[in-house]
Amino acid sequence: MSELPKPNDLIQQARNGDPSAFEELVRPHLDSLRRFVFSLSGTWHDADDIAQEALIKAFRSFGTYDQRAALSTWLYTIARSSCIDWRRSRIGKVRPHEPLDEALPATAPHADEILETKRDAERLWQAIGQVDEKFRVALVLFDIEGASYEEIARIEDVPVGTVRSRLSRARAQLQEQLNPLKSGVVATTGGASQLAKVARG
Amino acid sequence: MSTLDLQQRLSALRTSPPDTGFERRLHNALLREANVMVAAQHRPVRVLSAPRRWFWGFAIAALAISGSATAMWAVHTLRHEAPPPGAPLQQIPSQALPASKPKPTMHSPVVPPPPDVPAQAEQLAPVVPVVPLPSKTGQTPRPAQTFVEDKSQSSSLTNESLDSDSVEPPVPELRRLDIPRELPARNLAQHERTVAATRTRPELHLPEHASGKSVERKETATKRREQRRERSRRNSAEKAERGLERAREAQQQHVRQR
Numbered sequence: 001m002s003e004l005p006k007p008n009d010l011i012q013q014a015r016n017g018d019p020s021a022f023e024e025l026v027r028p029h030l031d032s033l034r035r036f037v038f039s040l041s042g043t044w045h046d047a048d049d050i051a052q053e054a055l056i057k058a059f060r061s062f063g064t065y066d067q068r069a070a071l072s073t074w075l076y077t078i079a080r081s082s083c084i085d086w087r088r089s090r091i092g093k094v095r096p097h098e099p100l101d102e103a104l105p106a107t108a109p110h111a112d113e114i115l116e117t118k119r120d121a122e123r124l125w126q127a128i129g130q131v132d133e134k135f136r137v138a139l140v141l142f143d144i145e146g147a148s149y150e151e152i153a154r155i156e157d158v159p160v161g162t163v164r165s166r167l168s169r170a171r172a173q174l175q176e177q178l179n180p181l182k183s184g185v186v187a188t189t190g191g192a193s194q195l196a197k198v199a200r201g
Numbered sequence: 202m203s204t205l206d207l208q209q210r211l212s213a214l215r216t217s218p219p220d221t222g223f224e225r226r227l228h229n230a231l232l233r234e235a236n237v238m239v240a241a242q243h244r245p246v247r248v249l250s251a252p253r254r255w256f257w258g259f260a261i262a263a264l265a266i267s268g269s270a271t272a273m274w275a276v277h278t279l280r281h282e283a284p285p286p287g288a289p290l291q292q293i294p295s296q297a298l299p300a301s302k303p304k305p306t307m308h309s310p311v312v313p314p315p316p317d318v319p320a321q322a323e324q325l326a327p328v329v330p331v332v333p334l335p336s337k338t339g340q341t342p343r344p345a346q347t348f349v350e351d352k353s354q355s356s357s358l359t360n361e362s363l364d365s366d367s368v369e370p371p372v373p374e375l376r377r378l379d380i381p382r383e384l385p386a387r388n389l390a391q392h393e394r395t396v397a398a399t400r401t402r403p404e405l406h407l408p409e410h411a412s413g414k415s416v417e418r419k420e421t422a423t424k425r426r427e428q429r430r431e432r433s434r435r436n437s438a439e440k441a442e443r444g445l446e447r448a449r450e451a452q453q454q455h456v457r458q459r
Binding site: 019022031034047051052056139143146175 | 213224231232
């Protein structure tokens with residue numbers, strides 16, 4: 001997750017309140033930001049709302065961005081706090097991860113491959129959703145988004161050693177979640193119906 | 202599943218998220234936010250100029266001062282005009298009073314009151330005898346008084362003042378007419394008993410200066426104080442003597458032992 005050098009005039013324009021300059025700056029990070037928020041919120045709908053709110057906050061307070069950290073790190077930090085706020089506002093209204101058959105884009109050319117990709121992704125996201133949130137952030141940022149330990153430490157405001165231990169625990173929890181899932185999901189009716197649907201279409 | 206496999210599977214999730222029109226929404230939201238920020242920057246802030254600030258400050262202060270002064274004046278007036286507690290309110294018939302006229306000043310001619318006014322007032326003013334109640338201290342009750350406006354005096358005064366070209370013509374004094382309430386026979390008898398019982402020990406109610414007791418008491422107190430001083434002086438002298446004797450004895454004993 002290396003930060004490409006951004007022209008200073010774009011940053012200056014964004015600081016002056018130019019929305020298009022800000023859009024230019026954040027566009028490369030939008031997908032990873034949305035994925036990161038999705039891993040914490042559970043649905044793409046909520047993820048979009050939270051990500052938008054976080055980006056509006058970032059735009060409003062872009063004058064405080066001092067360029068000491070990468071822009072993505074700064075954005076992740078804001079997104080993380082927005083997720084926490086969102087979680088607090090929705091105590092008792094936890095929604096499960098939505099099925100990914102509509103959410104994930106179809107990239108594979110064949111139906112079997114599409115189905116397999118979707119099923120695997122769904123399984124994985126479900127398992128990730130079961131990991132402790134404290135450890136999940138490190139897992140998503142490191143293994144999916146490719147952030148470094150230092151960046152995660154800065155985003156989470158914890159020492160690098162803590163990030164390492166959290167990542168290790170997250171992986172252990174994920175493996176625990178995946179092993180029973182792997183044996184059970186294939187036999188589920190949901191999987192069979194999806195298979196039939198894909199075969200028809 | 203090894204960690205490597207897991208990492209590979211996780212990295213496979215790094216696909217582009219579904220297109221939900223997020224970028225378009227974000228674009229619109231950013232434009233809205235930019236407009237809000239610009240509007241907030243250019244919002245005129247209404248600040249009063251210094252003279253206006255002074256003007257309004259003084260105006261408010263003057264209002265506050267005058268308001269508090271009015272309130273104080275009202276309270277003062279009400280307090281002084283209020284009748285004493287327990288006093289019956291007596292309304293003087295308007296015919297009994299002379300017609301209100303402007304006070305004659307040094308330069309204004311004094312017009313004598315019409316001659317029929319005192320007679321009319323005397324005729325209309327109620328003559329109420331005041332029955333004096335016996336006092337607790339057994340003092341002789343004052344003779345019954347009748348509070349009636351002394352018309353002759355007032356008229357003579359008026360005449361005198363008129364004759365001497367006095368500045369202030371006497372304004373007929375409005376006296377409060379004490380209307381005694383008749384005591385029921387039972388209450389009166391009880392009251393008389395109380396008075397009689399009080400008369401048996403009049404010294405209790407006599408003032409100190411009247412009985413001369415305070416002087417006696419003072420003299421006695423002075424004597425006692427002197428006696429006390431004398432006694433304490435004597436005691437201290439005795440103590441000192443005893444101490445000296447003891448010291449002498451101790452010295453002698455010491456000498457003897459040596």
